[in-house]
Amino acid sequence: MATYKKRGYKPKTEVEKQVNIEEESTTAEVFNTLDETASKTEDFVAKNQKYIFIIIGLVAVIVLGSLAYKEYVAKPKQQAAMNDMFQAQKYFDQAVNGASKDSLYNLALNGGEGKFGMLDIIEEYSGTPSANLANYYAGTAYLRLKDYKNAVKYLGEFKSNDEILAPLAKGNIGDAFVQLNQNDDALGYYEQAAEMRDNEFTTPMYLFKAGTIALELGKADKALAYFERIKNDYANSTEAAQVDVFIGKATVLANK
Incomplete structure (x- = not known):
């Protein structure tokens, strides 16, 4: 354990003298190492100045x-x-x-x-x-x-990071895939569009589209979750006005 020594303190015992010599030696070595490092750095800069x-x-x-x-x-x-x-x-x-x-x-x-x-x-x-x-x-x-x-x-x-355009672009891709009879792809894009932003316009719209496509794909549990989310979280949306009918359909299919 290190002990505090007052300025001008002189070691009294042989052990203290030996410790003092070792400490001074260690300190000298540290400064020598620093000097050598600084010297090497200066040499490196001098030799590579052009490239630097x-x-x-x-x-x-x-x-x-x-x-x-x-x-x-x-x-x-x-x-x-x-x-x-x-x-x-x-x-x-x-x-x-x-x-x-x-x-x-x-x-x-x-x-x-x-x-x-x-x-x-x-x-x-x-x-x-x-x-x-x-x-x-x-x-x-x-x-x-x-x-x-x-x-x-x-x-x-x-x-885009736009609140409306970003989900609309994803949702429009979903619409295109529906027309191409690629409903699995359409569902993926509707889900992306619904989750990209949380607002009263695009979120319930694409949750509803995702739910209807999920029903067609036989994924009633997933559809039910989307429809119930509209009912619970977006009660004032246009989609909420008709969502009870789809909740009923999804519930029946989910329980078969």
């Missing part, structure tokens, strides 16, 4: 290059993409809210009046937020045009 400066320079170039790219390339590219996307988005909105839906969805996809369509935006402005959003519009347009394989393709490319 090159590495530092490369890091600086990468950081500055990234900042410059964002400021002088990415931002202008995104702005141009937004401008070119305006007419295609207008066609899409008109198709959702008006007549001549098929022709308007085609215009939204392929462009019109000398303006870009969503497919052009995806190709010309790859990597921008606008191109990403164009994947959602394109996939949804193909879904409305009953081109379900392309709907799956483009909606699958869309990435």
Whole structure:
């Protein structure tokens, strides 16, 4: 056990003298080791100074290059993409809210009046937020045009953290798989869509769709769990108004 020694303390016994010598020796060794390490570090820096400066320079170039790219390339590219996307988005909105839906969805996809369509935006402005959003519009347009394989393709490319769009994209893929008679795939996407966000719009909607597909697949227990969740957690949703009927169906099938 170490003991505290006052400054100027002189060892009295031979044992204390020996301990004192060993402590001084250990301290000297520590400082010698530190000196040797520092010396080796200095030697290493001296010998490799050229390469160290090159590495530092490369890091600086990468950081500055990234900042410059964002400021002088990415931002202008995104702005141009937004401008070119305006007419295609207008066609899409008109198709959702008006007549001549098929022709308007085609215009939204392929462009019109000398303006870009969503497919052009995806190709010309790859990597921008606008191109990403164009994947959602394109996939949804193909879904409305009953081109379900392309709907799956483009909606699958869309990435988002948005409260509504993120689950809608997954749910739309589920809708496409239903039309392709791939109900197992559809169920998986409906379940993803239901769990992605917790809100009064998309969550009960996709729980309901998941429940109905689960019933068709003979998975009554799973369907019942989804329907009961709607009843208990989303009582004010549109789906809740009719969910009791489906709870009854699922209960009967689950008990067979």
